[in-house]
Amino acid sequence: MSLLVADQLTKTYAASGWFRSKESAGSGVADISFEIEAGMCLGILGESGAGKSTIGKMILGLLRPDNGKVMFQGVDLYRSDREVRKRWRRDLQAVFQDCYSAVNPRMTIRQIIGEPLRNYERMSSKEEQRTIGELLETVGLAPDDMRKTPKEMSGGQLQRVNIARAIALKPKLIVLDEPVSSLDMIVQKQILLHLKELKEKYGLSYLFISHDVLAVNVLSDQVAIVDKGRIVETIETDRLFHCAHPASQRIVLSSSEYL
């Protein structure tokens, strides 16, 4: 059984108010289907406005689809009760693009990473401190960093904190929505390689949302290419540069100009 199944997900946004236009009318995504096996990373690659974040939000339980279903570990997310959803939240985590808005600026790094542990685990303060120190080391930071606040960290360091928080409960799947897009190229590569290491070490699965073919190439096993709200092609990553659909070729080529 696949860890996650997205089955014909459709979401249409109603165009409204001052911004109603031909382009925005009926925007959203349609007929989105894919599966993620345990230990696998599926990349969702597409240009701005293609529908990538809409897909991510539906998978995370943040946006109810108009049609279709999301099955996680065999359970239908939008037809399950609160208890099941609570377990779901534990096994399904997310890291978003904006590392600063994902944290409370008044909390220390210890409080930030400790939050899911306090919500789901019963740990003594000492045990929690040790666990947070280990998590910081796992993502390439120092245990002492737990005393800092977000404003004392760089964007790359803070994104590592967000990753540490996401892996704290040993989830099955992490939705990574453009997790490195706001960072410089060197830090991007370091974090992607680190995510790859974590995936291999803990058997994690990822849904990796990105507009960047090079980033997708580093982390994904398979890539679903999204254009105008639809998956136009799903392809093994090592075949990405041999994609067949004209829209896929356009998306792949536009990024590889930087190679």
Ligand SMILES: Nc1ncnc2c1ncn2[C@@H]1O[C@H](COP(=O)(O)OP(=O)(O)OP(=O)(O)O)[C@@H](O)[C@H]1O
């Ligand atoms: N809340 C909303 N209300 C109306 N339209 C929306 C809403 N959210 C997204 N859209 C529209 O749906 C389409 C897909 O948006 P989405 O944010 O999923 O794309 P994306 O691929 O993640 O884009 P980006 O890479 O720029 O974040 C776009 O046309 C967008 O304008």
